Amino acid sequence: GDSVTQMEGPVTLSEEAFLTINCTYTATGYPSLFWYVQYPGEGLQLLLKATKADDKGSNKGFEATYRKETTSFHLEKGSVQVSDSAVYFCALSLNTGTASKLTFGTGTRLQVTL
Amino acid sequence: GAGVSQSPSNKVTEKGKDVELRCDPISGHTALYWYRQSLGQGLEFLIYFQGNSAPDKSGLPSDRFSAERTGGSVSTLTIQRTQQEDSAVYLCASSLLRANTGELFFGEGSRLTVL
Numbered sequence: 279g280d281s282v283t284q285m286e287g288p289v290t291l292s293e294e295a296f297l298t299i300n301c302t303y304t305a306t307g308y309p310s311l312f313w314y315v316q317y318p319g320e321g322l323q324l325l326l327k328a329t330k331a332d333d334k335g336s337n338k339g340f341e342a343t344y345r346k347e348t349t350s351f352h353l354e355k356g357s358v359q360v361s362d363s364a365v366y367f368c369a370l371s372l373n374t375g376t377a378s379k380l381t382f383g384t385g386t387r388l389q390v391t392l
Numbered sequence: 393g394a395g396v397s398q399s400p401s402n403k404v405t406e407k408g409k410d411v412e413l414r415c416d417p418i419s420g421h422t423a424l425y426w427y428r429q430s431l432g433q434g435l436e437f438l439i440y441f442q443g444n445s446a447p448d449k450s451g452l453p454s455d456r457f458s459a460e461r462t463g464g465s466v467s468t469l470t471i472q473r474t475q476q477e478d479s480a481v482y483l484c485a486s487s488l489l490r491a492n493t494g495e496l497f498f499g500e501g502s503r504l505t506v507l
Contacts, residue, residue, distance in 0.1 A: 312495075321498035322485075322498040323498070324495045367435065379440055379448065380437070380496060381437070382427075382435040383434050384433055385434055
């Protein structure tokens with residue numbers, strides 16, 4: 279079945295450090311890929327997405343590139359801030375045409391310290 | 393409010409009791425989803441609705457779980473004869489039916505603790 283694997287956390291970084299959170303997927307078709315973020319005390323929200331191979335999604339300084347050859351969608355940010363502390367979820371959708379059912383990874387907690 | 397609203401935010405119950413969790417989606421969103429987030433695990437899909445019908449119930453873990461949606465709006469997830477392994481955060485999300493963008497709008501969840 280379809281699945282998403284992401285690196286286990288927690289990831290602890292100092293402010294202004296470079297961030298990479300790895301995500302790989304297994305899917306029978308050609309999925310769209312997403313990163314969702316859950317800040318403390320809030321609901322999940324979409325951070326960025328990419329719908330086809332080689333697309334790059336970006337938002338709030340975060341980027342991820344859809345790599346079909348390595349079935350990966352790693353999340354990166356050049357300089358993290360304390361406010362980026364949250365749980366990050368990688369997800370895929372096979373775009374059934376009538377729904378956007380998502381398959382999520384287990385989440386990676388990021389803690390950024392001063 | 394403008395977002396997805398869930399209630400209760402916290403529920404503590406005794407094993408064997410029934411519980412109902414409510415979701416009020418964003419107005420105009422015809423698709424509604426229930427997910428479960430257990431400690432140390434990712435989000436587990438439970439069920440989704442298109443309008444009032446549920447074309448995909450594949451994620452419901454047992455026949456103790458059921459959900460309904462009325463008026464194309466509010467949905468209720470019911471867990472009968474709760475067990476300790478049902479303890480989790482139950483998340484509701486909604487989206488435009490044919491947007492097909494993958495963007496789901498999530499509520500803050502209902503945390504269920506079964507003693």
